Amino acid sequence: MSTNGRGFWGDLSQLTRAVGRAMGITLKNLGRKPVTVMYPDSPRPYPDRFRGVLALTYDHETGEENCIGCRLCEYICPPQVIKVEMLKTEKRNYAKTFTLELYACEFCELCVQVCPTDAIIMMKSFDLATSDRREMLLDKDRLHAIGLDFAPSWATGNKLRDMQAPPKPARGEAKGPATAPEGRAVAPEGRAVAPEGRAVAPEGRAVAPEGKAKESAE
Amino acid sequence: MPPLAYHALMGFIVLNAVIVMVTYVTLLERKFAARMQSRIGPYYVGRPHGWLQPIADALKLMMKEDVVPTLADRRVYNLAPIAFLIPCVLIFATIPFAPGLGVADLNIGVLFFLAVSSLEIVGLFMGGWGSNNKYALLSAMRAVNQIISYDLPFVFAALVPVLLTGSMQMSAIVSAQAGLPFVAYPIIGQLAFVFFIVATLAAENRVPFDILEAESELVAGFRVEYSGMKFALIQLGEYAHMLGTSFLGALLFLGGWLGPGPAWLGPIWFLLKAMFIFLLVTWVRWSFVRIRVDQILAISWKLLLPATIVLLLATGFVVAVGGSRVH
Amino acid sequence: MPDVEARHIVEVGYGGNERLMMNMGPQHPSSHGVFRAILVLEGETVVAVDAVIGYLHRCHEKLAENLTYVQYPSIASKTDYVSAMTAELAYVHAVEKVGKIEVPKRAQYLRVLAAELQRIASHCLWLGTWCLDMGGALGGGATVFLYCIREREMILDLFEALTGARLLYGFHQIGGTRYDLPPAWVAKCRETVDFIERRIDEYEGMLEDNPFFLVRTQGVGVVSRELAQEVGLSGPLIRGSGVGYDVRRAEPYSSYEDFDFVVPVETAGDCYARYRVRMVEFRQSIRIVRQVLDGLPEGPISSRPGVKSVGQVRIAKGEGYGRVEGARGEVGCYVVSDGGAKPYRLKWRGASFSNLAILPHVIPGHKVADVVAIMGSVDPVFGEVDR
Numbered sequence A: 001m002s003t004n005g006r007g008f009w010g011d012l013s014q015l016t017r018a019v020g021r022a023m024g025i026t027l028k029n030l031g032r033k034p035v036t037v038m039y040p041d042s043p044r045p046y047p048d049r050f051r052g053v054l055a056l057t058y059d060h061e062t063g064e065e066n067c068i069g070c071r072l073c074e075y076i077c078p079p080q081v082i083k084v085e086m087l088k089t090e091k092r093n094y095a096k097t098f099t100l101e102l103y104a105c106e107f108c109e110l111c112v113q114v115c116p117t118d119a120i121i122m123m124k125s126f127d128l129a130t131s132d133r134r135e136m137l138l139d140k141d142r143l144h145a146i147g148l149d150f151a152p153s154w155a156t157g158n159k160l161r162d163m164q165a166p167p168k169p170a171r172g173e174a175k176g177p178a179t180a181p182e183g184r185a186v187a188p189e190g191r192a193v194a195p196e197g198r199a200v201a202p203e204g205r206a207v208a209p210e211g212k213a214k215e216s217a218e
Numbered sequence B: 001m002p003p004l005a006y007h008a009l010m011g012f013i014v015l016n017a018v019i020v021m022v023t024y025v026t027l028l029e030r031k032f033a034a035r036m037q038s039r040i041g042p043y044y045v046g047r048p049h050g051w052l053q054p055i056a057d058a059l060k061l062m063m064k065e066d067v068v069p070t071l072a073d074r075r076v077y078n079l080a081p082i083a084f085l086i087p088c089v090l091i092f093a094t095i096p097f098a099p100g101l102g103v104a105d106l107n108i109g110v111l112f113f114l115a116v117s118s119l120e121i122v123g124l125f126m127g128g129w130g131s132n133n134k135y136a137l138l139s140a141m142r143a144v145n146q147i148i149s150y151d152l153p154f155v156f157a158a159l160v161p162v163l164l165t166g167s168m169q170m171s172a173i174v175s176a177q178a179g180l181p182f183v184a185y186p187i188i189g190q191l192a193f194v195f196f197i198v199a200t201l202a203a204e205n206r207v208p209f210d211i212l213e214a215e216s217e218l219v220a221g222f223r224v225e226y227s228g229m230k231f232a233l234i235q236l237g238e239y240a241h242m243l244g245t246s247f248l249g250a251l252l253f254l255g256g257w258l259g260p261g262p263a264w265l266g267p268i269w270f271l272l273k274a275m276f277i278f279l280l281v282t283w284v285r286w287s288f289v290r291i292r293v294d295q296i297l298a299i300s301w302k303l304l305l306p307a308t309i310v311l312l313l314a315t316g317f318v319v320a321v322g323g324s325r326v327h
Numbered sequence C: 001m002p003d004v005e006a007r008h009i010v011e012v013g014y015g016g017n018e019r020l021m022m023n024m025g026p027q028h029p030s031s032h033g034v035f036r037a038i039l040v041l042e043g044e045t046v047v048a049v050d051a052v053i054g055y056l057h058r059c060h061e062k063l064a065e066n067l068t069y070v071q072y073p074s075i076a077s078k079t080d081y082v083s084a085m086t087a088e089l090a091y092v093h094a095v096e097k098v099g100k101i102e103v104p105k106r107a108q109y110l111r112v113l114a115a116e117l118q119r120i121a122s123h124c125l126w127l128g129t130w131c132l133d134m135g136g137a138l139g140g141g142a143t144v145f146l147y148c149i150r151e152r153e154m155i156l157d158l159f160e161a162l163t164g165a166r167l168l169y170g171f172h173q174i175g176g177t178r179y180d181l182p183p184a185w186v187a188k189c190r191e192t193v194d195f196i197e198r199r200i201d202e203y204e205g206m207l208e209d210n211p212f213f214l215v216r217t218q219g220v221g222v223v224s225r226e227l228a229q230e231v232g233l234s235g236p237l238i239r240g241s242g243v244g245y246d247v248r249r250a251e252p253y254s255s256y257e258d259f260d261f262v263v264p265v266e267t268a269g270d271c272y273a274r275y276r277v278r279m280v281e282f283r284q285s286i287r288i289v290r291q292v293l294d295g296l297p298e299g300p301i302s303s304r305p306g307v308k309s310v311g312q313v314r315i316a317k318g319e320g321y322g323r324v325e326g327a328r329g330e331v332g333c334y335v336v337s338d339g340g341a342k343p344y345r346l347k348w349r350g351a352s353f354s355n356l357a358i359l360p361h362v363i364p365g366h367k368v369a370d371v372v373a374i375m376g377s378v379d380p381v382f383g384e385v386d387r
Helices: A007-031 A072-076 A110-114 A140-149 A157-164 A181-190 A194-217 B003-036 B053-063 B074-094 B109-117 B120-130 B134-165 B170-175 B188-203 B229-253 B263-285 B293-322 C060-066 C081-099 C105-135 C140-163 C185-207 C211-217 C225-231 C271-294 C351-356 C368-378 C382-386
Strands: A054-056 A082-088 A093-101 A120-122 C020-024 C036-042 C045-052 C318-325 C330-337 C343-349
Touching: A007 B003, A007 B263, A007 C140, A007 C185, A007 C211, A054 A140, A072 A082, A072 A110, A093 A140, A110 A120, A110 A157, B003 B053, B003 B074, B003 B229, B003 B263, B003 C140, B053 B229, B074 B109, B074 B120, B074 B229, B109 B134, B109 B170, B109 B229, B120 B134, B120 B229, B134 B170, B134 B188, B134 B229, B134 B293, B134 C020, B170 B229, B188 B229, B188 B263, B188 B293, B229 B263, C036 C368, C045 C368, C060 C343, C081 C105, C081 C318, C081 C330, C081 C343, C081 C382, C105 C140, C105 C185, C105 C271, C105 C368, C140 C185, C185 C271, C211 C271, C211 C368, C271 C368, C343 C351, C351 C368, C351 C382
Parallel strands: none
Antiparallel strands: A054 A120, A082 A093, C020 C036, C036 C045, C318 C330, C330 C343
């Protein structure tokens, strides 16, 4: 049977050992706890950065819509599922209409990355099943409603852009090494509210490079 | 009660019991296999352990449309599941579940069982031929090859307990194991049991010998064109045969209904032993990849058949020297 | 070259040695995707095979001409969707080569980390589906498949914590990567990798030395060294036939020269040799992952950070070919740029496309059951083949 040339008894003993080993491993797995997660009875833990369904946000303090209708997301979307019309008023711009075809969306997060005002974000939910595809053509009201329904994911435009390039260190520490990844990653999480958080962070971070520069000098 | 009525009644009861047992044995296999694969298996239908899953499957199969392929040979196609099912269920006629409790405890019981169980090939080939499908035909031809090759070692391995007892009557074989089940018989018993299990695997088209169905190559083999109730009958026949050979193995090698405790506990012990053999076969099935058909045939003709013949000769020698344990 | 008479042979009957033309069609449990193999059988032996591809063609190359360098990386992952990180890496590497864009050191290490974790995940899938094909959807094959998927899920959980997606990531961008490591990810990664290393021992225990497995794979699908080089194989296929060609050594990219790993080479050329090569690659990838985690430098993760405009990345006029060692072989991308934000022409060299060319040379002479074993050990992914 096998071509090892061990002779009949050698082959037979190899067969017996292999059979025993394979069956032993299956038996061992019989005793292990199953890895099944009984969804939807038990909830699925979403990681922080989960790229789920898209939503539009309101500003935390003023309650106004964040979206200024700049159409950057529309231009960058690879399958071109976003369509925006801008509405100009004296104070600021809005999006008059904002449609997102969720059935064609790739969930690539590029629109989130480019948004200058953190208006469009992704939520920690993938419950998209509907019985009618028209329900997945999201208009502005639906998108805002989704933003209030689910937990938002960590990523917003500013956080993603900041992660890609560390903010410029305060003057005098321009040559210091960049902040450690753990340090950099901690700060975004601490920033629950974008505007104030960003005001605080540069000072907070100005301390760290200084400390690091001292350590590296020693 | 006149014997004819008695046998008819017993036959009816056994048939229904077999069908119920077969459906629930599929659930047992699925749960057992699932636990070996770190998952749960049927769960939702009949929470929490899928108790109603077999019923749901049976209902679903009954409600499906009866499709016959256009160019299929209608009569052969329609008769094949029945021709496959009948021998597979008929084997239960000779199995006694307790002393005196059985449809017919023939004094050529083992011979009848082995002879009838090999008739399933006819139904199998009919199914493959009548389907007008190259995959089905290929698988049916392989199946005929394989089952014919493995019926011989199967018979020889099953004859070892017969020789040790000196009778082909199943209740006699069980009574002869009153002291020691045949599997504990030094060397001969264990070897015969191992060969019996291997031959059972092959005769049942179970992995590692399941080249017949080989889902990944032949997409369900001879059953590929069947759906609905006909498929249900084929599945029923297959698992009934599987269960039948498990019962036979428990009877021949593990001591049938003998076990500690009162006499009415006998059938329970019998069932447990049969389940043990069934789970053993299932365990092997879910642990190995399959081997090619020419390698399967090589194992049978070059390895298993000579081994079982030698074993049978050795048993005969032992019996002639030591005397058989005739009841 | 075998005769391509497959199309001309007509079935003449079911008798002894007439030839039977059987279609292992696009819908088949073990065609690894949508692939049609027209087999000509004589009894149980395959006499000729005609491979028909193109069922998954999605016009990637034309699509790339209409998408900018910023938009395309997340689409690039859809070519080799099983090992998406290396597919994206091929694209961004080629574009960076043409545009002479520097990638920071940390980004290079992160790319290596992603690529090697992806290699482990892809090989998990390979082993699972190969055993599934050989062992049956109800049988030992399914058991090995579920074990491998269980481990692959752990790596996908790691990727989900890193990027937010499980299969098609969009992790790379021109100039670096889009995401940095979340807190506590490094510890989790080490834990996962240690766990998987122990589980690989279990798989080997189930398969290695198992005569059932050995008879299915030893001596089956032998590819000679000359044939491998002539047809243009790459990856574990060519390393199983005696040629020690690995793009990570031949043309190191993304700091691979900093890492110490062994490139496994086997000489037998059969399915078992390719299996051994991939099993060694499992462990070597784990080794590289540990080295990356130990030596990860600080720094920015992209030299073109904070992309806001769709046409922000412009590549100077020129053309070039960038290649990476994907899980299946050499994945390459030839980019012709005319100075704008979109490539003028993009050509994908899919590893599986070239690897599939071995089938008409190797399959004739084997039995039908060996076809699935050989297909599995070639490990094609049809996103790469058809693009």
